[in-house]
Amino acid sequence: MTMFDPLTIIKPRVRALQAYTLAPDRAPIKINQNENPFDLPTRLKQETERRLQARAWARYPDFVPVSLHEKLAQFAGWTADGVIAGNGSNELIQATLMTTIEPGKRVLISEPTFALYRQVTTVLGGEIISVPHAADLTYDVPAILRAVAAHAPDVVIICSPNNPTGYRLADSDLVQLLETTRGLVVIDEAYFEFSGRTVVPLLAAHKNLVVFRTFSKALALAALRVGYLLAAPELAREIGKAVLPYNLNAMSQTAAEVAVEMYDAELRPLGAQLIAERERLFTELQSIAGLAPVPSQANFMIVRTEIEPRRVFKELLARGILVRDVSSYPMLKDYFRFNVGTPAENDALIAALREIFAAEE
Ligand code: PMP
Numbered sequence: 001m002t003m004f005d006p007l008t009i010i011k012p013r014v015r016a017l018q019a020y021t022l023a024p025d026r027a028p029i030k031i032n033q034n035e036n037p038f039d040l041p042t043r044l045k046q047e048t049e050r051r052l053q054a055r056a057w058a059r060y061p062d063f064v065p066v067s068l069h070e071k072l073a074q075f076a077g078w079t080a081d082g083v084i085a086g087n088g089s090n091e092l093i094q095a096t097l098m099t100t101i102e103p104g105k106r107v108l109i110s111e112p113t114f115a116l117y118r119q120v121t122t123v124l125g126g127e128i129i130s131v132p133h134a135a136d137l138t139y140d141v142p143a144i145l146r147a148v149a150a151h152a153p154d155v156v157i158i159c160s161p162n163n164p165t166g167y168r169l170a171d172s173d174l175v176q177l178l179e180t181t182r183g184l185v186v187i188d189e190a191y192f193e194f195s196g197r198t199v200v201p202l203l204a205a206h207k208n209l210v211v212f213r214t215f216s217k218a219l220a221l222a223a224l225r226v227g228y229l230l231a232a233p234e235l236a237r238e239i240g241k242a243v244l245p246y247n248l249n250a251m252s253q254t255a256a257e258v259a260v261e262m263y264d265a266e267l268r269p270l271g272a273q274l275i276a277e278r279e280r281l282f283t284e285l286q287s288i289a290g291l292a293p294v295p296s297q298a299n300f301m302i303v304r305t306e307i308e309p310r311r312v313f314k315e316l317l318a319r320g321i322l323v324r325d326v327s328s329y330p331m332l333k334d335y336f337r338f339n340v341g342t343p344a345e346n347d348a349l350i351a352a353l354r355e356i357f358a359a360e361e
Pocket of ligand 1: 033034087088089090091114159163188190213214215216222225226227
């Protein structure tokens with residue numbers, strides 16, 4: 001019989017933490033996870049399968065996925081020795097924090113934002129400095145710069161466009177941040193394709209900039225878990241020490257190469273359609289009394305609602321539409337979030353919201 005409580009071995013700060021989870025709700029129209037509603041085009045799936053058939057499955061994948069790194073470097077406009085591909089960008093967030101954060105170190109974030117930054121920092125014993133957004137849910141740049149001066153964070157993480165607000169930090173503000181901090185500045189560009197802009201051109205002049213990207217959104221590969229990091233080669237070499245060997249399985253690596261090769265022909269047009277649909281949704285929701293959508297540079301948006309968000313969530317679920325109730329996030333008590341779906345799914349969302357809010361009047 002075990003004579004002690006094994007849980008006493010777990011770090012107290014981990015025990016105090018709530019697990020990062022997502023309720024397993026399902027619905028025919030699933031617009032709660034910012035995924036690509038169009039799926040990966042069949043041609044890309046078939047080409048991935050063809051390449052996998054031709055490869056030995058008994059052999060390990062590359063220790064480091066060099067050919068993917070080279071394709072990503074060309075795709076992103078950076079150098080291959082400054083690229084790390086990961087098992088989702090989540091893995092690279094973890095690797096970056098593992099190689100920088102220990103007790104006594106500080107990470108500055110601006111909340112509400114993607115929850116993983118706080119979670120991983122806390123597990124590693126780092127301290128979170130959290131700066132609230134401005135009242136209009138944009139980044140409060142003067143407040144961030146003041147907090148940088150006051151707390152000298154080792155790492156600043158800015159999600160841009162931000163999940164869940166959809167706001168993109170202006171490049172001039174980022175340059176100011178890069179030049180005033182003595183820490184790393186991490187820009188999570190998970191949604192950059194939907195903003196039409198990137199901070200990658202700033203990498204050459206700013207050796208403290210780290211950029212994360214993912215295949216889970218515009219590249220329609222969330223199931224296969226691929227992300228990548230772009231940074232100065234010296235920095236990438238250090239962060240790479242916390243990435244496990246063979247972190248990317250051969251299937252994911254192959255699919256990612258195919259997606260990059262066929263991006264312009266097959267995936268970029270789908271992204272353009274999602275941007276157009278986002279703008280249509282914004283205009284339509286603005287015309288519904290009781291709703292106030294927030295402008296977004298991503299493939300999702302948050303909406304302020306005069307009906308309690310939990311009720312909107314349930315009313316939509318009853319109509320087969322699954323959105324995200326974000327009302328427990330800081331500053332978002334009156335909001336829900338949805339991602340842009342196919343045109344038909346978006347029509348269904350607009351019709352459902354019209355019905356729910358008409359019944360209120
Ligand atoms: N960063 C942000 C801002 C995200 O919203 C998400 C996914 N929701 C991720 C990273 C995770 O991406 P991946 O699937 O590449 O791990």
